[in-house]
Amino acid sequence: MGFRVVVLSVFLLFVEWYAFQALRTVVKGRGVLTAYQIGSALALLFLIYSFTQFDRSVGQTKQTMQTMALLLLIYVPKMILTLVLFGEDLFRIASGALHYFSDTKEPVAFLASRRKFVSRIGLGLAAIPFGSLLYGITIGKYNYKVIKQQIFFPDLPDAFDGFKITQISDVHSGSFDNPDKINYAIDLINAQDTDVVLFTGDIVNTHAEEMDPWIDAFNRIKKPAYGKFAVLGNHDYGEYVTWPTEQDKQANFDKIKSLYQQIDFTLLLNEHTYIQKGKDRLAIIGVENWGHNFKKAGDINKASQNLTPEDFKIVMSHDPSHWDYELKMHPKNFQLTLSGHTHGMQFGIEIPGYFKWSLAQYVYAQWAGLYENLGRYVYVNRGFGFHAYPGRVGIMPEITVLELKKGPKVV
Structure with missing residues (x-):
């Protein structure tokens, strides 16, 4: 269990970092960004704690189901954001490498700045699974x-x-x-x-x-x-x-x-x-x-x-x-x-x-x-x-x- 928790924690931190990059690109208010960081940290700590408390002699409970719901609700949208921004990073690295090895001597940064419209696209795409999962939890599970x-x-x-x-x-x-x-x-x-x-x-x-x-x-x-x-x-x-x-x-x-x-x-x-x-x-x-x-x-x-x-x-x-x-x-x-x-x-x-x-x-x-x-x-x-x-x-x-x-x- 310990090794799996460590791997999960590292993965979630990676996702958190990219999600924050997207938000920072489109939101400039320091207060909003700070509140987001505190909220994300508390949610992550709660999830890690909950998974370490799983009791195999009891099995699934209402609490474990709520933990799974929170995990999906928070991190599926952030994974979408990560995919979008990671794709942009690959493009930025490729562009920087091409410029570095090209004949032009124009001085520019190796990595171009993040583009606001890409982060907005990522946030828009992330809103789809967030809304869907929220619907599934509140209405879909009893929509016979x-x-x-x-x-x-x-x-x-x-x-x-x-x-x-x-x-x-x-x-x-x-x-x-x-x-x-x-x-x-x-x-x-x-x-x-x-x-x-x-x-x-x-x-x-x-x-x-x-x-x-x-x-x-x-x-x-x-x-x-x-x-x-x-x-x-x-x-x-x-x-x-x-x-x-x-x-x-x-x-x-x-x-x-x-x-x-x-x-x-x-x-x-x-x-x-x-x-x-x-x-x-x-x-x-x-x-x-x-x-x-x-x-x-x-x-x-x-x-x-x-x-x-x-x-x-x-x-x-x-x-x-x-x-x-x-x-x-x-x-x-x-x-x-x-x-x-x-x-x-x-x-x-x-x-x-x-x-x-x-x-x-x-x-x-x-x-x-x-x-x-x-x-x-x-x-x-x-x-x-x-x-x-x-x-x-x-x-x-x-x-x-x-x-x-x-x-x-x-x-």
Whole structure:
């Protein structure tokens, strides 16, 4: 921890120096500059202190989330400023070197003065992420979106043509701080009036008691005609803190599994169940967490035991890398997989139907929305809650409504 804190401190000081250069170029008042320096120093000291106080036996808390919010709010804009001014410095050095080695003997300083308009451009660009991050913290994290998607399957049983699914994922209840917003989101879920509700994991950040204030709210999710089912996510295993004993860790895990029952969801642990509609049926398969870079507790072969390639199957698997590495080419033909986990990194740009980008795409091949491989699909929910950074910019919290349709894919 000590070495990382030193490296982070040096980096932040470097960024601070460049940000101050930009401000000094456009602001001449000594009082303003002094106030800026004092404020920046206090913020930096607070951040360094907060990071050194992180307790791995406790994990993420409201305070650590606020610290992360402050870090991003202050230093992402300053990093933009640093990039702009560092680029200008490279230009100034190159220009100075060219002049020095040229034939002209006109006496000029090796480094030209900073240009005010460049600093103003940098400050203008820095205002964009500052405003976006501030919006994400104050409004974006609870700006729930209902996203509706039709998916076509030639082998869908006739009785399930038009069958509707509500999917939620990544609740992360330990991060919530606004009961009214959560109850509003529950009302949105109920307003969809679908046939089944599927919850694809991460009910807490780490500790079972994080959910205690929210059990009554989530108990208000109406149970549709065909039930409510859930699987575990990576955070449900308590892997990210140091426990006093293995018994304590197991006790917390047992309590987390019971939370799903307390909000009336049937938890599927490497097993499957059937939904019967008339003479037709489909299988709901629930696997424990399986992530390429995370816990691999999921066992799709056990969960799908006795199912055939011809059975129509919906797999609930928290981490979409499971689909990418195991499910999309599996001989049992898993027609639809529902995942979450990525949160779309809670930061990105989306123009529905035209463009979407997030840092998540450099980690996960499937990170938000619908993906297909040879007629098999995975839908990645962007998450209901938030984690680490207490906000959302561009990638909003999602309630998904999927409608299964029989027939070839409609272009």
